[in-house]
Amino acid sequence: MILSVASGKGGTGKTTVAVNLALSVGFCQFMDYDVEAPNAAFFLKPDIKHIQKVEMKHPYFLKEVCNACGKCAEFCNFNAVAVAGDEVIFFPELCHGCGGCLLVCPEGAVREKDVEIGKIKKGFSKPGINFYMGDLKPGYMRTISVQAALDKFIEKDILIIIDCPPGTSCPMVFSVKDSDYCILVTEPTPYGLNDLLISIEVLKDMGIPYGVIINRDGIGNDEVENYCRKNNIKILLKIPNDMEVAKYYSRGESMLDYDISWKGKFENILKEIKKDVRK
């Protein structure tokens, strides 16, 4: 089963829920798909055994062969190539690595080389968690490419927990696309509710069953809870606002470290979810 943990608004506690769920279940595969800001490793403290580069292709241009015809610049939809005077100018940061310039060059003046855009790190966390994370290199807008590299490591016949990026645009959609169930973590404030509604729209569109966890319960108002009750959305858990929990979090410690009774609560969530999964 693939279980993803998402939220529209950032910082509502996705990683907290994903990590504590993994620690409570004990045996699973954990995937950090928040490749722009991967944080689960702070809590799971995996023993990273293997680091693999994620690469893309960049073109380079053979000066002696190129006759500055301009076809490559004309083709490039990303403005990564310009032709000025008798010179091709390449802007690597804009390149998507599609290979179009190589394809259209009539002179065969384009070659390609590999460029690193991020890393996949693999390791093991206690008690029995196979840990994977993607880590995007700052400055590269290649979020989906790093996530796509993570996709290749998803195993079969084991519980997969995916820690998603915030938001509701392509990186979030890409992370939840194969999920059998999605947990939406929110907080009881107008921001939390606003972003929860957008996330629900995305999941409905994709046909993914979902339930809600309200984190920092007690800080704001009861709009989120009322909304869920009115619309028959399952509230899987409420995590009360607690300064002590926040302090544990700040040090990279789990909720189970703070109070072991959370283990049972998270195990129960999983039982609850199994009733509603897609497959």
Added chain:
Amino acid sequence: MKVGISSTGTSLESNVDMRFGRCPYFIIYDTESNDFEHIENQSRQAMGGAGIQAAQMIIDKKVGVVITGNVGPNAHRVLGSANIKIYSGITGTVKDAIEKLKKDEFKETAGPDVPSHFGTG
């Protein structure tokens, strides 16, 4: 000689726009015939490389001189490779700028005015 000016509007009374790649219009002015046309700047809609695309358009229009507010390094590089003169940091109306150019009151810009946007400009 043709002059390309980044402009906030379509007439000579418009102001010089401070953005090269993302200005709404370019005024292309011919200093010999004193004719001009305006071009809507399509490249401002680009997510990345607006300056590069605008520079490419300026080259295709056979412009010899660019007058603008700020030029980023990417656009500067492309314009420079095509031997186009750049006068930046210019404010006021397009008309005034052309007058000053004719009287040779500008100093050519040696390098980019704004730090690298890493090409997303």
Added chain:
Amino acid sequence: MKQITIISGKGGTGKTTIASNFIKLARDHIAVDSDVDAANLHILLDPKIKETKDFIGGAVAEVSDECTNCGECENLCRFEAISNSSSDIKIDPIRCEGCGVCEYVCPVDAIKLESNNQGYYYTSESSFCTLVHAKLNPGAENSGLLVTRVRNVAEDIANNQNKKAIIIDGAPGIGCPVISSLNGVDYAMIVTEPTLSGIGDFIKVFEVTKFFNIKTFACVNKYDINLNNTEKIYDFCLKNDIELIGKIPYDDKVSICLSNRKFIIDEPSSEAGKEIKKIWEKVKEYLYPN
């Protein structure tokens, strides 16, 4: 005219709360919400929408009936966006980057790049200033492109009305929308929190502002939940020439105020509100240099 973008790396550190209060304190300015897929700035500013525009996103490939299923496009697509498992070619719009290689190689011209509506952007009036904001369709792509549109509108208005400042509420992460929100701004303010995740993401997002050569300020929110970590953030700022512009204590009143749709700076007993005012005084010096 000066522009500042408020970012964080990690989500939920308090970007929008700080941005909203800055916007109330500022003058001669335009506000921009560049967190287009989870926009929240409108909640406190409560603006009236004056103008709505269609957002036509970047192009993605679409395949027509003329397709002969030759597989040429699938072979050349670098993004695994084309699959041929069933009897016809399918293009996955999430993976498609709109490069146009498939369109170019198709021998029967069955593929075209098409742009579709992916959301809306708005020019609105609040009691404090004009707000330019957007709503990306749920699950849509091109959030970075939409940020560019929104910022173009804000800059045009600022140019025409001679405004002195643009205050931009950023998105979490370090991806497309963040990079688009930083492009060409004068200042970036990173709001972080003294947690391991907060610090990790602070360092990553700082890599981005450094990359762009943008003068960067840092502000530590809820600094008192872990003083050791706050110390670490201080050290990092010192070593990297980041101006530490303030630290805000944890304050229950922040969420309560928000739930009542009130500004924390208007709550006289709030320590966080007082601190945000102090930070604004410093930011103001940069945004209004004369």
